[in-house]
Amino acid sequence: MSQINRCFELPGATHLAFNNGSLSAEHQGELGSILPEGVSLDLDQGIELRLGEGVELDRPIHLAYHNSAAVSPGSPALETRIIVGPGSRGTLIESSSGLCGNAQGAAQHSVLQLGEDAALDHVKLQREELSSIQRASSKVSARARSNYRSHEINIGGGETRRQLDLTLCGEGARCELAGLNLAFGRQRMESRVRVTHAAAGCATDELYKIIVGDDARALFDGLILVETDSQLTRAHQSNRNLLLSDRARITSMPRLEIYADDVRCSHGSTTGELDAEQLFYLRTRGFTPDAARALLVHAFASEILEGVEFTPLREWLTGEVLRRLPGGELIGEAA
Amino acid sequence: MLQIRNLYASIDGKEILKGINLQLPSGEIHAIMGPNGSGKSTLSQVLAGNEAFEVTAGEVLYQGKNLLEMPADERARDGVFMAFQYPVEIPGVSCAQFLRSAVNAVRKHRGKDALDAMDFLALTKEKMKLFDLGPELMRRSLNVGFSGGEKKRNEGFQMAMLEPALAILDETDSGLDIDALKVVAQGVNTLRDPQRSFLVITHYQRLLDYIVPDRVHVLSEGRIVRSGGKELALKLEESGYAWITDQPHLESAS
Numbered sequence: 001m002s003q004i005n006r007c008f009e010l011p012g013a014t015h016l017a018f019n020n021g022s023l024s025a026e027h028q029g030e031l032g033s034i035l036p037e038g039v040s041l042d043l044d045q046g047i048e049l050r051l052g053e054g055v056e057l058d059r060p061i062h063l064a065y066h067n068s069a070a071v072s073p074g075s076p077a078l079e080t081r082i083i084v085g086p087g088s089r090g091t092l093i094e095s096s097s098g099l100c101g102n103a104q105g106a107a108q109h110s111v112l113q114l115g116e117d118a119a120l121d122h123v124k125l126q127r128e129e130l131s132s133i134q135r136a137s138s139k140v141s142a143r144a145r146s147n148y149r150s151h152e153i154n155i156g157g158g159e160t161r162r163q164l165d166l167t168l169c170g171e172g173a174r175c176e177l178a179g180l181n182l183a184f185g186r187q188r189m190e191s192r193v194r195v196t197h198a199a200a201g202c203a204t205d206e207l208y209k210i211i212v213g214d215d216a217r218a219l220f221d222g223l224i225l226v227e228t229d230s231q232l233t234r235a236h237q238s239n240r241n242l243l244l245s246d247r248a249r250i251t252s253m254p255r256l257e258i259y260a261d262d263v264r265c266s267h268g269s270t271t272g273e274l275d276a277e278q279l280f281y282l283r284t285r286g287f288t289p290d291a292a293r294a295l296l297v298h299a300f301a302s303e304i305l306e307g308v309e310f311t312p313l314r315e316w317l318t319g320e321v322l323r324r325l326p327g328g329e330l331i332g333e334a335a
Numbered sequence: 336m337l338q339i340r341n342l343y344a345s346i347d348g349k350e351i352l353k354g355i356n357l358q359l360p361s362g363e364i365h366a367i368m369g370p371n372g373s374g375k376s377t378l379s380q381v382l383a384g385n386e387a388f389e390v391t392a393g394e395v396l397y398q399g400k401n402l403l404e405m406p407a408d409e410r411a412r413d414g415v416f417m418a419f420q421y422p423v424e425i426p427g428v429s430c431a432q433f434l435r436s437a438v439n440a441v442r443k444h445r446g447k448d449a450l451d452a453m454d455f456l457a458l459t460k461e462k463m464k465l466f467d468l469g470p471e472l473m474r475r476s477l478n479v480g481f482s483g484g485e486k487k488r489n490e491g492f493q494m495a496m497l498e499p500a501l502a503i504l505d506e507t508d509s510g511l512d513i514d515a516l517k518v519v520a521q522g523v524n525t526l527r528d529p530q531r532s533f534l535v536i537t538h539y540q541r542l543l544d545y546i547v548p549d550r551v552h553v554l555s556e557g558r559i560v561r562s563g564g565k566e567l568a569l570k571l572e573e574s575g576y577a578w579i580t581d582q583p584h585l586e587s588a589s
Contacts, residue, residue: 276387281423284383285433285493286411286440295436299427331436 008095008127010312013062018047020069021078021106036061038088046079049092053115057090060121060310065096070103077107077135086115086143091310095125097156098132107135114146116170121149123308127320128157130185137163144170144199151308152179152191152208155320159188166195168202179208180304182324183216183248192221195237197230197260204235209304211297213244219251226258226265233260237267242274242300244293290327297325336361336532337382337402337501342393344381351377353557354393359501362529366543366568367536369554370576375536376420378554379505382534383417384410397501411437412444416499418490420506424478430489431473434459434496441497462495465522484515491522502526503534508542520545540572553579 009015014034017024023043027034035041038055042048049061063080082092098105105128114120128134134157142148154160166175181189195204210218224235241250252269274296282292301321308314322328337359344352351374359365369375381388382395384407395402402410425433438458439449450458459473466488478486487507494502504523508516523533523546535546543551543565551567552559553576561567561579571579 277423278425280385280407281419281425282433283407284411284417284419285437285497286408286444287437288408288440289406291436291440292408295428295433296425299425302427330440331432 008064008097010060010062010093010310010316012312013060013093013310015062015064016041017064017066018078019066021046021065021067046081048081048083050083051085051088051090051118053085053087055085055088055090057088060091060093060313062093062095065094065098065108067096067098067105067108069106071106073104075106077109077137080108080110082110082112082120084112084114084118084120084146087117088115089119091121091123093123093125093310093313095127096134096136097127098129098134103131104133107137109136110138112138112140112148114140114142114148114173116143117145118143119147119149121309123151123153123310123313124162125313125317126152126154126157126160126162128160130156130187131158132156133158134160135162136160137165140164140166140175142166142168142170142173142175145172146170147173148175149307150175150177151304152177153304153317154179154181154183154189154191155317155324157187157189161190161192163192164194166193167198168196168204169198171199172201173199174203175205176307177204177206177208178304178307179220180301181208181210181212181218181220182301182321183211183218184213184324185216186214187216189216189218190221191219194223195225195235197224197226197233197235200230201232202230203233204237206235206237207304208239209300210239210241210250211244211301212241212248212250215245215247217249217251219253220269221253221255222267223255223257224265224267226256226260226263228259230260231262233263233265235263235265239269240300241269241271242297243271244274244297288327288330291330292327294322294325294327295331298322298328298331336363336398337534338396340394340396342378342381342395343391344377344388345391346377346388350391351388351557352381355554355557355559357552357559359532359534361532362527363549364527364533364535364546365550365552366548366565367534367552367554367559368538368540368568368571371538373554374557375538375554376505379417379420379503379534379536382503383407383415408440411497412441414498414500415503416494416497416501417503417505418487418494418507420509422478422481422486422490424476424481426476426479428477429474430477431459433477434473434493437493438496458496463492465495465525466492467518468492483510484512487511487515487519488522491519495522495526500530501532501534503536505536506538507535508537508539516542517545540568543568555579
């Protein structure tokens with residue numbers, strides 16, 4: 001696999017680059033002209049990005065974190081606070097890239113607050129070097145009638161642990177949580193997702209997909225907790241996984257804890273291999289075994305990728321997924 | 336085009352084909368008929384290269400090459416096409432994406448340039464008409480939610496796009512009403528060519544009213560027990576299979 005491209009600017013997004021937690025020199029003195037109206041950035045303590053009230057972003061904001069410095073375990077996390085004011089809406093992309101070598105990068109911690117009636121489309125992309133050790137977490141609170149959409153996509157890193165802790169704390173808040181972990185070689189990936197329904201009439205739709213090949217290992221630990229007074233909750237959690245080798249391992253722990261009585265909740269988890277009949281069908285149409293597998297793996301991943309609404313990012317992700325699959329170049333053009 | 340000699344094949348240790356002999360010259364259409372369980376579908380699967388079946392004896396020559404040594408995808412690129420009895424559904428893969436990759440894999444093998452998006456679109460429009468399919472099909476996931484008739488017409492459409500030298504139609508008539516059957520048969524007839532041969536596998540004579548074969552072979556218990564002209568199919572329709580299959584070991588040259 002070639003080295004992950006350090007420079008990662010998405011055309012059409014407001015790009016804010018950070019090196020080891022500090023705003024990149026390229027932006028010095030020009031922040032005022034970069035930031036959209038109604039958006040402020042405060043760098044006194046970590047990173048604080050604030051959308052005022054009723055702000056509508058016409059283009060995504062991309063926070064690109066690059067960590068080139070190794071830290072010792074237990075060092076403080078780099079913290080980002082995102083505050084979306086009442087009625088504001090927009091798309092936020094956080095991407096992390098970094099270290100070469102078996103080094104631990106600083107943990108990255110995001111705190112997101114959605115005000116009443118706010119809507120945030122949040123993509124968190126981890127594309128670290130394949131040997132690095134990385135921790136990241138998001139803590140999200142969503143107020144009444146707000147709408148939080150999340151795509152957590154992990155394609156890099158040697159050993160990564162991601163955590164999403166979301167509280168639906170106002171009536172009628174909704175969240176749609178999607179995840180895609182793609183692990184090959186000796187990559188290790190953990191995703192822990194905890195959703196708390198702390199108010200009535202909230203909804204959760206959660207789908208995490210994991211693809212593992214070679215000797216990779218991945219874990220999904222998902223909990224939806226419905227508190228006593230959270231009546232009329234609707235929550236669905238699904239974890240679907242694809243094993244591409246006999247040596248790869250997936251651990252899935254889907255969980256529901258329900259303390260209210262008038263709710264509609266479900267969860268499910270499936271782990272399987274590629275379908276032999278589908279592979280044979282493709283081969284009878286001229287697909288090599290590698291190309292047939294790549295097409296089916298891409299189809300499995302595309303359910304998540306198609307939910308990424310920002311086209312330049314979705315296309316970049318599709319290309320990255322195909323690039324990691326043997327035979328992916330054979331179907332890339334048509335995909 | 337195709338020579339099958341003394342072909343034996345089994346699945347899960349159970350012998351299904353027990354010495355098939357068949358010669359299919361270029362430009363001809365041969366029908367294989369036979370009762371359920373006679374080995375018709377096993378023959379088509381073996382010819383297409385399904386590795387679940389084990390060939391235990393015999394040989395198959397395709398354009399003079401040893402077909403059985405070629406993996407399934409190589410056979411396809413080299414011009415062997417099988418229309419499936421049960422086309423496989425592939426969610427998340429659009430017909431357009433699938434077919435463009437398939438067409439370009441075949442073209443590359445034949446030393447032709449890949450089709451760009453515009454040329455591909457023009458070709459699909461032309462070939463879809465043959466099988467009475469609309470352009471919206473190209474955006475749908477392959478075979479997902481297709482009616483039985485749409486699946487079979489889509490198989491025919493793929494065949495038209497891939498321009499095989501040898502086309503095997505495995506019970507293409509099963510599950511089709513008479514109108515759909517006519518559409519598929521008409522499409523197949525437009526693909527008749529002196530350089531192209533067809534093996535039409537069917538339980539019923541009905542399909543052969545519309546795709547008229549040069550020869551008809553009757554398969555029973557893994558062997559071809561009778562071969563004849565197209566009138567053999569009519570005789571089978573009138574009398575059923577019993578009058579043939581009850582006569583043991585009636586060997587015939589093709």
